[in-house]
Amino acid sequence: MGAPMSGLVIRRPSPVATLPPHCCASCRTSLTVCDACARQGRIEEATQKLAAAIKSIHPERRWSRTVNSDIMRERLSGVAWWRVTRGDKVYGKGDDFDPKHLSEAIGQWQRLVISGPDSGLGKTAIAVAIFREGLDFVQSEYVDKYSVGVGAPSWAESQRVLDQLDFYSNARFVAAIDLDDPRIMSTASRAPILVIDDAGHETKSGGFDAEKRAARMSDLLDRRERSSRAKTIVTTFGNSEQWESWYGGRIVRQWWQMPTATVLEMRRTA
Numbered sequence: 717m718g719a720p721m722s723g724l725v726i727r728r729p730s731p732v733a734t735l736p737p738h739c740c741a742s743c744r745t746s747l748t749v750c751d752a753c754a755r756q757g758r759i760e761e762a763t764q765k766l767a768a769a770i771k772s773i774h775p776e777r778r779w780s781r782t783v784n785s786d787i788m789r790e791r792l793s794g795v796a797w798w799r800v801t802r803g804d805k806v807y808g809k810g811d812d813f814d815p816k817h818l819s820e821a822i823g824q825w826q827r828l829v830i831s832g833p834d835s836g837l838g839k840t841a842i843a844v845a846i847f848r849e850g851l852d853f854v855q856s857e858y859v860d861k862y863s864v865g866v867g868a869p870s871w872a873e874s875q876r877v878l879d880q881l882d883f884y885s886n887a888r889f890v891a892a893i894d895l896d897d898p899r900i901m902s903t904a905s906r907a908p909i910l911v912i913d914d915a916g917h918e919t920k921s922g923g924f925d926a927e928k929r930a931a932r933m934s935d936l937l938d939r940r941e942r943s944s945r946a947k948t949i950v951t952t953f954g955n956s957e958q959w960e961s962w963y964g965g966r967i968v969r970q971w972w973q974m975p976t977a978t979v980l981e982m983r984r985t986a
């Protein structure tokens with residue numbers, strides 16, 4: 717990333733009546749927002765947007781961070797067996813692969829299933845870390861540097877950062893079991909980056925309700941797969957056979973078998 721974010725061109729939205737509450741006395745009597753107030757307004761707006769994305773993560777899960785991508789190494793060194801596949805090819809596994817390379821590669825992949833039958837493997841921790849990477853990036857590149865207010869980026873550069881802010885701040889974390897809520901479902905469909913936590917949990921109740929929930933999940937997974945710009949990370953205790961019974965063969969092909977389908981499998985015992 718180039719120059720820090722100050723001197724962004726702030727377009728005055730409309731008349732004096734819409735001035736944000738933090739504006740200074742001079743702003744209130746003139747037709748333009750002063751640089752300092754404009755900067756403050758941008759920082760507040762960005763902070764709120766990013767907070768909405770962070771808030772979607774369950775409070776107990778929010779702590780997970782990439783911390784120089786070491787979470788991957790830390791978590792995977794604690795399991796007896798792991799493997800990453802892309803379609804029918806093994807991308808990396810167990811002892812012969814440095815998980816650090818994995819963190820870098822995962823950033824490029826459009827979708828990822830993190831699967832493991834046991835709880836406490838760190839599936840969600842890894843998903844949250846990947847999810848937060850973009851948010852932390854925008855926080856440091858936009859909010860922090862802009863707050864410091866040194867240097868002046870080009871117009872194109874500032875537009876690029878604003879685009880990134882919009883993109884990452886619409887990222888969402890949803891629990892599979894919460895997709896019954898139409899508002900959460902609608903947000904999940906649109907989010908440019910989405911974590912679906914614990915897929916399969918929604919089927920545990922059994923019966924007709926479980927079938928309805930699985931059908932809804934299947935529909936969401938299908939839509940996510942076909943959206944070219946979206947990134948989706950799914951954690952699940954299920955394997956491909958279980959997915960087949962819950963969501964059907966089409967979803968298994970899209971998420972487990974196609975050459976672009978990436979699956980990280982983890983097991984506590986080899």
Ligand SMILES: [Zn+2]
Pocket residue numbers: 739740741742743749750751752753754
């Ligand atoms: Zn002002």
